Amino acid sequence: MSTDKDSLFSKERVIVKSAENLLKNSDIPLETLLGSYRKLLKGYKKLLRHATTLTRVSDNQQRKLNTLLERLGRYVSFQLFKKIAEEKDDNEIKARRTKLTVFFSDLKDFSYTASHLEGETLSEFLNSYLETMTKIVIKWGGTLDKYMGDAIMVFFGDPEFISDKDHAIRCVKMAIEMREQMKGLRKKWYKMGYQEPLHSRMGIATGYCTVGNFGSSERMDYTIIGSPVNLASRLETAADVDEIFISHETWGYINDEIICDAPLTLNLKGFHQQIIAHKVLYLKGNDNNDVFCILDEIRGENIEIDFSSISKNELIRIIKLQETLKYRAIHDLTTGLMNREAILKRLEVEMSRSERESNALGVALIEIDTLHRIEQSDAVLEDVVRKIAEIICTAIRDYDICGRFDESVFILISPGTGIDTIPCFFDRIRKSVENKKILVHGHQMRMTVSVGGTCYEKKITLESLLQAVEAALSKARKKGGNNVECIRSSIECFNKSYS
């Protein structure tokens, strides 16, 4: 090569040589010196011009080469590309026998879906699937052998060899992640307007394969051949949607980390003997899954906690926040009693329980008399409400349920309290409020309540029950407050008073 370079620059060398020879003489006529100098300058200018052009051309060529390599990299597996690019001499990858774990997957009924999709839609659809799956292959370090339509072939163990167990485990974990990702893709496809939900099926087998370049001298394909390749492919075909079938040998490497179903015996095409296959279920423990999810659709809660990154304090904060939100949803914040919505829901529950078990059910509205006449701020008034709520709660029994009905009215549900006992029971509550002094803005005050009560009677709606109890309260209020009035809730007896 050096002679080639030398002769490429032979003209330039001649100029340099003659300049050097000239300088060896101490006595040079000026004319000769100038002539030689002109020649040297001309040669130098030419060289500079060449160097400039060559640099630009060479940079351009390098850029072109890099673009080409980048593009080419998309068509061969990452591992193979690295091997080809880093290999110093022209060594071709020689065929050799090695133990590999081989993976096959495809989309069930894809040909049917493909048959009624437009070409452009089909390629967009297929590429979104292959893109997602390929990212997972790269993540787990698999060698992507090829795509065949919607099918994907991957193997572990070459060019990079770690250990047979490691290859098998990574391969199965990759398959599990692919299956998980399919859920997200199905949602995405459904939103994009594809009707049929597509599901993948996968097959994995471990064993000795021949790996190397197969093909002609013009077009080589780096791939693998051997019985495990056929087995993985057959297991894939035998699997149902969302299933991962693995060979018994693969199972031998992974069973301490991954839970599988009881083994199946399969008759597979191309295999004379029966084949034992295992259906992969899930990973043991949560080693690789630090994300804890609570998805409660009824309550509309969707919490996702990543334990790999969350701090203890943050976790406590999230739990507290959840608790607070839950509490606020059903409680009145001043009194700590159930709010109107929650207590009315509870009343409906108690009504149906009373109906079912034929138990009595007393209901009362308890109104704070003259609350609006206290000329104080809202905060002070709320404090009065809270204190009266405390008195009522002390007066009722453990199984009675009290809630805040509106600004100055509480509602009390008394399971087991019948027609005969409600006036007496509700009056006891009235008295306990009357007898207790409360401190309002620094002043001791006596407050009173009016109580309207009724009993639930069969087939009465919640609305009718509330009408009855409101009518009773109105009656007690009209009598000047600090009073208990009870009426029956059934319509025909609406106006009959017990007191």
Add this chain to the structure above:
Amino acid sequence: MENLIIEETKFSPSIVFDGEKHSLSITGKSYPENTSVFYAPVFSWLEDYIEKLDDNQEVGVNIELIYFNSSSSKVLLDFFDILDEAAEDGKSIAVNWIYEEDDEDSLEFGEEFKEDYESLTFNLVEKKPE
């Protein structure tokens, strides 16, 4: 004078220098194992040809290279230098740098070479698909 014809190989271009038709063509790839050895007959033919060339004779030089290495670029510069000097002496020489449609890289290479020459007619010719 005899025409110069060199067959194309995997690494070197086809050379067809026709002294009667005054058409000189270099076509193909150029990364020969020994660049100066490969192009030595090209230069000696060219120097003989130019020496005998009439001033008013129009000469067409067609260069159509899809790939060339750095040594070949240097050879091309020397080659164009000889043509440029001849043009300076009054010869009517036109270089046609032929590039494939949409091959921007090849067009850029042509532009780089073109910039260097003042006397020589240097045309960038887009090849129409056949």
